[in-house]
Amino acid sequence: MARMILVLNPGSASKKLALYRDASLQLAAHVEYENGKIVAQLSGATAERFPLPADGFEHATEWFVGQARSAGVIKSRDDIDAVALRIVASGEAFRKHRVIDEHYERQIRTAYERSPLHLGPALAELEEVRKELPDVPVVGASDSAFHITLPDVARRYAIPSGDAERRGLFRYGFHGLSMQSVVRQVRRKYGRMPARTIVCHLGSGASMTALKGGKSVDTSMGATPMEGLVMSTRSGDVDPGILLEMAGERSARQVELDLNRHSGLLALGGSDDIRELVAREQKGDARAGQALDIYAYHVRKYIGAYAAVLGGLDLLVFTGTVGLRSFPIRERVCKDLGYLGVTLDKARNRRAGRGDEINQSRRKPPVLVLETDEAAEMARSTRDALKRR
Numbered sequence: 001m002a003r004m005i006l007v008l009n010p011g012s013a014s015k016k017l018a019l020y021r022d023a024s025l026q027l028a029a030h031v032e033y034e035n036g037k038i039v040a041q042l043s044g045a046t047a048e049r050f051p052l053p054a055d056g057f058e059h060a061t062e063w064f065v066g067q068a069r070s071a072g073v074i075k076s077r078d079d080i081d082a083v084a085l086r087i088v089a090s091g092e093a094f095r096k097h098r099v100i101d102e103h104y105e106r107q108i109r110t111a112y113e114r115s116p117l118h119l120g121p122a123l124a125e126l127e128e129v130r131k132e133l134p135d136v137p138v139v140g141a142s143d144s145a146f147h148i149t150l151p152d153v154a155r156r157y158a159i160p161s162g163d164a165e166r167r168g169l170f171r172y173g174f175h176g177l178s179m180q181s182v183v184r185q186v187r188r189k190y191g192r193m194p195a196r197t198i199v200c201h202l203g204s205g206a207s208m209t210a211l212k213g214g215k216s217v218d219t220s221m222g223a224t225p226m227e228g229l230v231m232s233t234r235s236g237d238v239d240p241g242i243l244l245e246m247a248g249e250r251s252a253r254q255v256e257l258d259l260n261r262h263s264g265l266l267a268l269g270g271s272d273d274i275r276e277l278v279a280r281e282q283k284g285d286a287r288a289g290q291a292l293d294i295y296a297y298h299v300r301k302y303i304g305a306y307a308a309v310l311g312g313l314d315l316l317v318f319t320g321t322v323g324l325r326s327f328p329i330r331e332r333v334c335k336d337l338g339y340l341g342v343t344l345d346k347a348r349n350r351r352a353g354r355g356d357e358i359n360q361s362r363r364k365p366p367v368l369v370l371e372t373d374e375a376a377e378m379a380r381s382t383r384d385a386l387k388r389r
Contacts, residue, residue: 007084082383147209174225202319
C-alpha cells in the first residue's frame with residue numbers, strides 16, 4: 001500500500017511543507033514572512049497565495065493539512081502515514097535518518113543547548129506535529145547522513161583528541177539531502193556518476209562538496225553549518241583568534257548570533273540578498289561589488305582545493321537558490337577556472353534552466369545547473385527508515 005508522507009522543512013523565517021504518496025508529490029507549500037506579514041504559497045494540486053493570521057507561521061502544519069483536505073489530496077488526517085522532519089544538528093546521533101522516539105528526542109533537545117539557532121525551528125515543528133498528528137511516526141531526515149563517507153583526513157580537526165571525542169567535535173557536513181538529490185539527478189542524466197564531481201550548493205546557506213564516484217570525500221561545512229563559504233548572513237571560515245577576540249567582549253551566545261545572523265554578505269555589502277547586491281553593483285556601488293567578489297572568490301578557492309583532493313575535475317554542479325538562478329554569480333565563480341578546463345558559454349549561462357549545461361559546446365568538464373529536491377529525498381529517506389524499523 002502506498003504511504004502518504006508529510007514532509008516538513010522548517011527554518012526560522014520560512015517553512016517548506018509537502019505531501020508525497022510514496023515518490024509522487026501531491027501538494028506543496030512555502031510559508032514565509034513577507035513585509036512583516038505571513039504569506040503561504042501553495043502549489044501542486046493548485047497554485048495560490050494565502051495571507052495567514054499572526055500565529056500562522058507557528059501553526060503552518062495545521063493549515064497545510066487543512067488545505068490538503070480541501071484539495072482532496074487526503075480525506076482526513078488519518079491518511080497521513082508518516083512525517084519527515086529535517087534535522088540539522090552536530091553529533092554522531094544525527095548521522096543517519098531515524099525515527100524520532102523518546103530517546104532520540106532527548107538527544108535533539110540536548111544538542112539544542114549547543115545549537116539553538118538551527119534546532120529551535122525543528123523542535124517547535126516537532127511539538128506542533130505531536131499535537132496535530134499524535135499517533136503518526138516522525139522520522140528525523142538527517143542533513144548530515146550523506147557525508148558519513150567522509151574519510152578521517154577530512155573529518156578530524158587538529159584539536160586535542162580528548163575534546164574532539166568528548167564533545168563530538170568532528171566535521172559532519174550539511175546540505176546532505178541536497179547532495180543526495182544531485183547524485184540521483186546526475187546519474188539519471190548521464191547514466192553514471194562521474195569519478196570526480198564538485199558541487200556548489202549556493203543559497204542563503206552555502207557549501208561545497210567533493211564527490212568521488214558519488215560519495216562525499218570532503219565538504220566545506222564542518223561541525224556546524226557556519227564553516228566554509230561566505231554566506232548570506234554567516235561568516236564562513238574565520239581565524240579562531242578573531243573568535244577569541246570577539247568572545248572577550250561579549251558572551252559566547254552573542255558571538256554565535258553575530259557569526260550566524262550578522263556576518264557574511266550582510267556585513268560585507270549591507271544586504272543578505274544576492275539580487276540586491278548585483279543590482280547595486282550595476283549602479284556603481286563599489287561596496288556591493290566587493291562583497292560579490294569576496295563571495296565568488298571563496299567558492300572558486302574551494303573548487304581549486306577540491307580539484308586537488310579529487311585529482312582533477314569531471315563535472316562541476318551549481319545548485320541551491322543562488323546556484324540555480326544567478327547567472328552573474330556562476331559567471332563570476334567560473335571566470336578563472338580555465339586551468340581546470342572550465343569554459344562557460346555566456347549565452348547558455350544566461351538562459352540556463354534546470355538540468356542545463358552551461359559550458360562551451362563539447363568542452364570538458366561539463367558545468368551543470370540543477371535544482372535539488374530535498375523534499376523528495378526526505379520522503380525517500382523516511383520510507384527507508386520505516387522499513388529498517
